[in-house]
Amino acid sequence: xxxxxxxxxQLALASVPVFTNDGKLDxxxxxxxxxxxxxxxxxxxxxxxxxxxVLDRAEADGVDADVLLRIQExxxxxxxx
Numbered sequence: 475x476x477x478x479x480x481x482x483x484q485l486a487l488a489s490v491p492v493f494t495n496d497g498k499l500d501x502x503x504x505x506x507x508x509x510x511x512x513x514x515x516x517x518x519x520x521x522x523x524x525x526x527x528v529l530d531r532a533e534a535d536g537v538d539a540d541v542l543l544r545i546q547e548x549x550x551x552x553x554x555x
Contacts, residue, residue: 482520485511489528499532501541508548517552526554 479487488510492503507528511521529545537545548554 480520481511481514482518482524485521485524489524492528493531493535497535499528499535499537499541501538501544504532504541504544504548522552522554525552529554 485507489507492499492507507525511517511525517525525548529549532541533545
């Protein structure tokens with residue numbers, strides 16, 4: 475992925491395959507996206523918006539119980555309403 479893109483755009487682009495391969499976010503995909511978002515150890519407002527949108531979409535599409543639990547943890551840890 476080009477380094478010149480702002481981190482939140484890199485994150486948004488990285489989320490596309492999650493929803494195009496099988497349409498369902500799994501735990502590994504969630505952790506990879508979170509690691510990308512936290513590469514600089516901070517979630518800025520733009521990254522929070524992208525992560526929240528990914529989580530919203532994942533929940534709307536349906537996720538396994540372990541993924542739902544992790545989503546709830548992430549929302550709580552990072553104040554993602």
